Amino acid sequence: GENVEQHPSTLSVQEGDSAVIKCTYSDSASNYFPWYKQELGKRPQLIIDIRSNVGEKKDQRIAVTLNKTAKHFSLHITETQPEDSAVYFCAASLNNDMRFGAGTRLTVKP
């Protein structure tokens, strides 16, 4: 089955700086790559996703890039704000098989 690795496990940045979280996946057939944000004590919520026929997708301060050849994808957050502090999970999916990374705890210092 699919295996997803996520780095780094923790990330601390100053407010206004950029943050990058990287994930690699093992199954080259995976075709859907969502990113979920989980604030402390709350439910995971989808923030952005990308499909394998697209190399990059952007939504305001958030962007995701996908390199199918290397089997890795990344989340980019620009102009970070304290409310961006949370745990971020990447996932890779083919049909019913969706595997999540272990998560990255992002802390944005004011």
Place this chain on the structure above:
Amino acid sequence: EAGVAQSPRYKIIEKRQSVAFWCNPISGHATLYWYQQILGQGPKLLIQFQNNGVVDDSQLPKDRFSAERLKGVDSTLKIQPAKLEDSAVYLCASSRGQFANTGELFFGEGSRLTVL
């Protein structure tokens, strides 16, 4: 629209006891998932239903875990007997699509289980 509802939010039991968690998905969502999230790890799929049929239960420890989704709406996840390693948050999610890669999963707030 109302979100995914789960109960109880917290449960503390002793090992070898049993526990049950309940989930009510978003109205109209045919697909329902139960995930186990151990502290410091990503969610791990336990079982997936489409309507009231099981689509994937390959990672469900069937000797102690069971789940059902009667009438294709609410679902119950049971653990009997519980082990210390079952301590985790149990997340229920639902989606409109048939497959996990169709689109967004809507998660509930989770049920935190502590096994002593």
